[in-house]
């Protein structure tokens with residue numbers, strides 16, 4: 001996955017906000033990247049452009065060999081459904097459906113057959129094999145987020161996008177979700193792009209990229225939470 005000189009401007013005239021300003025970055029297959037930066041620095045905009053949820057004003061977004069820019073809404077919807085998995089802070093599960101039906105929803109929406117073996121494998125990977133008939137509301141927050149990770153994985157996506165996936169969780173459940181994201185990269189070869197405010201969460205990634213005012217402001221490889229926190233504190237420095 002690659003962003004090439006991506007800019008995003010919201011609004012126009014004197015109300016224009018340049019949320020991203022010429023961001024070029026590559027996220028290699030099988031790696032875990034965290035995006036950090038102050039509030040309003042463009043983290044969610046970057047994730048949304050990478051995931052085809054939002055369109056850059058200029059620049060190119062490439063998912064493998066597929067260019068997202070210039071695609072119709074229908075094409076983007078299809079591409080997101082088939083090739084990108086999403087995990088949000090608020091889980092976004094459907095309360096009326098069982099765990100298994102939530103997880104397989106992306107397949108059913110795409111009109112694809114549900115492979116029971118694959119479902120069982122994905123549920124086992126997230127540690128919820130015995131919960132497939134439960135309703136999300138009867139599970140803990142951490143378990144619900146692991147259902148969301150299973151749903152993101154069921155299509156075998158090229159990219160998993162996670163926006164503050166631990167934002168609503170206590171530290172123990174958060175750690176389990178981060179451990180899971182780490183394992184889907186290490187053991188399944190998935191590619192994860194995660195926005196977070198939390199240096200401890202970011203320290204699970206291979207690379208942490210920093211944003212400030214819509215621009216890249218450096219990156220750290222395999223950093224400790226302390227180094228990340230220190231870097232964040234000095235982001236505004238020249």
Ligand SMILES: Nc1ncnc2c1ncn2[C@@H]1O[C@H](COP(=O)(O)OP(=O)(O)OP(=O)(O)O)[C@@H](O)[C@H]1O
Nearest residue numbers: 010011017019037038039040041042043044045046
């Ligand atoms: N739909 C929108 N319309 C207008 N402005 C927007 C929109 N989305 C984001 N912005 C603006 O773009 C800038 C970047 O926002 P973004 O949400 O990407 O930042 P962020 O780093 O994710 O912030 P936070 O950490 O607070 O979630 C901000 O100034 C924000 O107000």
